Amino acid sequence: MHVAVITNCTPDTAADVAVDAGGNLKVDDKLVVNPWDEYAITEAILLKEAHNAQVSILTLGGPEHEEALKHGLAIGCDQAIRIWDDALQGWDSLAFAKAVAAAIGKLGDVDLVLFGKELPDIASDAHIFQTARKLGWTPLGFVAKIEALDPAAGTIRVKRQVESGTETVTSRLPAVISVLKDINEPKYPTFIGIRKAAKASMPVWSLADLGLDAAAVAPKAKRLAYQDLPKREGAVEMIDDPALLVDKLLEEKVI
Amino acid sequence: MSVFVWIEVHDGQPIPASFEALGLARQLGDRVTGLVFGQGIDDAVKAAFAHGADAVIKADDASLARYRFEPYVALLAGLVQEHNPAIVLAAATTSGRELLAGAAADVEGGLLTDVTELSLDGDKLKAVRPVLGGKVLSVETVTAGGPQFATLRSRAFPQPEPDASRSGDVIDAAPALAEDAIAAKVESIESAGGQISLTDATIIVAGGRGVGGPEGFAPIKELAETLGGAVGASRAAVDAGWIPYEHQVGQTGKVVSPDLYIAAGISGAIQHQAGMRTAKVIVAINKDADAPIFKLARYGMAGDLFDILPRLNEEFRKKLNK
Numbered sequence: 033m034h035v036a037v038i039t040n041c042t043p044d045t046a047a048d049v050a051v052d053a054g055g056n057l058k059v060d061d062k063l064v065v066n067p068w069d070e071y072a073i074t075e076a077i078l079l080k081e082a083h084n085a086q087v088s089i090l091t092l093g094g095p096e097h098e099e100a101l102k103h104g105l106a107i108g109c110d111q112a113i114r115i116w117d118d119a120l121q122g123w124d125s126l127a128f129a130k131a132v133a134a135a136i137g138k139l140g141d142v143d144l145v146l147f148g149k150e151l152p153d154i155a156s157d158a159h160i161f162q163t164a165r166k167l168g169w170t171p172l173g174f175v176a177k178i179e180a181l182d183p184a185a186g187t188i189r190v191k192r193q194v195e196s197g198t199e200t201v202t203s204r205l206p207a208v209i210s211v212l213k214d215i216n217e218p219k220y221p222t223f224i225g226i227r228k229a230a231k232a233s234m235p236v237w238s239l240a241d242l243g244l245d246a247a248a249v250a251p252k253a254k255r256l257a258y259q260d261l262p263k264r265e266g267a268v269e270m271i272d273d274p275a276l277l278v279d280k281l282l283e284e285k286v287i
Numbered sequence: 288m289s290v291f292v293w294i295e296v297h298d299g300q301p302i303p304a305s306f307e308a309l310g311l312a313r314q315l316g317d318r319v320t321g322l323v324f325g326q327g328i329d330d331a332v333k334a335a336f337a338h339g340a341d342a343v344i345k346a347d348d349a350s351l352a353r354y355r356f357e358p359y360v361a362l363l364a365g366l367v368q369e370h371n372p373a374i375v376l377a378a379a380t381t382s383g384r385e386l387l388a389g390a391a392a393d394v395e396g397g398l399l400t401d402v403t404e405l406s407l408d409g410d411k412l413k414a415v416r417p418v419l420g421g422k423v424l425s426v427e428t429v430t431a432g433g434p435q436f437a438t439l440r441s442r443a444f445p446q447p448e449p450d451a452s453r454s455g456d457v458i459d460a461a462p463a464l465a466e467d468a469i470a471a472k473v474e475s476i477e478s479a480g481g482q483i484s485l486t487d488a489t490i491i492v493a494g495g496r497g498v499g500g501p502e503g504f505a506p507i508k509e510l511a512e513t514l515g516g517a518v519g520a521s522r523a524a525v526d527a528g529w530i531p532y533e534h535q536v537g538q539t540g541k542v543v544s545p546d547l548y549i550a551a552g553i554s555g556a557i558q559h560q561a562g563m564r565t566a567k568v569i570v571a572i573n574k575d576a577d578a579p580i581f582k583l584a585r586y587g588m589a590g591d592l593f594d595i596l597p598r599l600n601e602e603f604r605k606k607l608n609k
């Protein structure tokens with residue numbers, strides 16, 4: 033069995049961010065592995081342990097995303113690949129999906145693709161479902177548990193957590209899944225793992241390597257600028273008497 | 288301009304966020320078509336007209352009884368190809384986000400997700416959406432021609448007043464996939480039950496580590512019940528096992544924007560703020576008067592939540608005659 037896990041780096045949730053006059057983002061901290069991806073990477077390693085799977089970890093982005101690949105290698109992924117090309121600058125979800133689907137195709141024998149639930153810096157999960165669609169595979173989003181996986185029969189059973197409740201779904205492999213945070217206890221790299229990862233080579237696959245041209249990944253949506261949040265008016269009003277608070281809230285017409 | 292709106296149906300009824308999408312569609316275009324897929328969906332079709340649809344495309348079939356990616360995406364993408372609407376909208380629920388992403392991939396359309404503002408700049412959609420845990424806004428636009436797709440954050444757009452006298456053409460559509468062509472089979476469902484969905488809730492009462500244990504949620508639940516609201520929680524309370532993950536608000540939980548958010552025993556960490564910052568009115572109850580949650584709140588009460596919440600509940604019951 034061959035499992036591919038897709039990861040990216042993202043600004044730390046605790047980092048201070050600011051928007052300059054030109055609408056550009058200033059982040060006062062270095063990037064971290066997308067916290068959602070830590071669950072996806074750990075799940076891939078658990079599948080490796082349970083099914084003797086081969087695990088490939090892939091990212092799409094500049095060299096600043098190699099940290100996420102190294103993290104994966106350090107906890108046991110077998111190979112790491114970075115997808116990048118100048119023509120991918122300003123990628124939208126569809127461009128991401130096409131390039132990643134092509135890379136999965138190039139790997140050839142992938143049975144399962146794992147993603148973390150979303151990418152916080154684009155605040156979106158669209159690239160996950162579009163990758164599945166471009167592969168022609170079933171996406172199983174918002175997976176809280178992989179209940180059964182039978183590589184020989186080519187079947188998977190998962191619990192998905194969606195708005196209307198929890199679904200138990202079976203599907204065929206190959207499939208694409210996005211995982212929620214409760215799916216496992218993230219593994220952290222050991223010192224030896226980190227040393228090994230530091231020495232590993234991480235090939236970069238360009239569009240040409242993927243059999244794509246720039247026109248195929250021309251973005252269909254783009255960011256124009258970042259903006260600061262509108263300022264909240266006024267400071268907090270401290271209240272001692274519950275009756276007074278109730279009156280204020282009734283006046284605000286929020287009840 | 289023709290606008291398609293996917294009407295998300297749960298238990299035979301559209302969700303409120305689908306009505307919000309219909310309301311926005313009327314502002315963006317001059318012909319609004321509601322797409323209602325499912326089984327036994329006549330009430331939902333009526334509701335779509337009442338909330339602003341000029342026409343409805345209805346696909347009523349056992350294979351569509353519950354949302355599944357493959358049959359829904361194939362059906363929606365086929366309808367978009369056939370009718371060529373300028374814009375396709377849906378609520379940014381788990382299902383809506385999957386469905387529009389899949390259909391946009393099929394027809395190679397531009398996609399803007401989980402938007403809180405949406406307008407037309409010429410003939411292209413332009414959106415504002417919170418990113419990075421809601422710490423900044425991103426202004427984005429579609430650049431490609433052809434159908435444009437957007438998913439709308441629940442409660443970011445007003446719900447139109449229903450008008451039961453409205454009606455229009457109903458076009459029947461057949462499913463695009465036969466059941467044996469669909470890989471995913473739903474074996475069982477544990478329904479979220481009668482609880483009010485956090486993302487649709489107008490009032491949320493939330494508890495954090497300060498409630499001290501599972502039984503500490505009792506006064507939170509009581510107040511939520513008095514107010515007809517939903518129960519939220521911080522990650523600390525969820526991780527401690529005091530309340531299920533479905534209740535978690537924040538960066539790794541749900542993003543909510545109720546009219547009223549009452550946070551009790553929650554310090555207001557940046558990751559919690561990511562989920563509730565856009566609430567209209569925030570009330571903080573915390574025994575530490577320096578807790579960061581007070582910087583976000585409109586009203587604050589410094590003190591013990593076990594003392595304050597029952598008294599608040601009492602006052603509300605009196606004044607709301609409950």
Ligand SMILES: Cc1cc2nc3c(=O)[nH]c(=O)nc-3n(C[C@H](O)[C@H](O)[C@H](O)COP(=O)(O)OP(=O)(O)OC[C@H]3O[C@@H](n4cnc5c(N)ncnc54)[C@H](O)[C@@H]3O)c2cc1C
Pocket residue numbers: 045067494495496497498520521522523524535536537538539540541551552553554555556557558559562572573574575578590591592593
């Ligand atoms: C990657 C990442 C993602 C995260 N995602 C989320 C998320 O989605 N949601 C989330 O909430 N957190 C999230 N967190 C965790 C977050 O950083 C905080 O740890 C968490 O929100 C703290 O929860 P809390 O406010 O309940 O607990 P605490 O910070 O411990 O605060 C408890 C508060 O209760 C008050 N208190 C105690 N007793 C009483 C009493 N009797 N009466 C009144 N007040 C009392 C205390 O003064 C204190 O302010 C995330 C963290 C990381 C690193």
Ligand SMILES: Nc1ncnc2c1ncn2[C@@H]1O[C@H](COP(=O)(O)O)[C@@H](O)[C@H]1O
Pocket residue numbers: 121122123124125154253254255427428
């Ligand atoms: N409209 C968009 N949708 C999704 N991702 C985007 C969009 N615009 C920019 N990005 C991504 O956001 C990051 C910063 O963009 P840029 O500054 O254009 O390089 C990159 O990963 C972009 O590909």
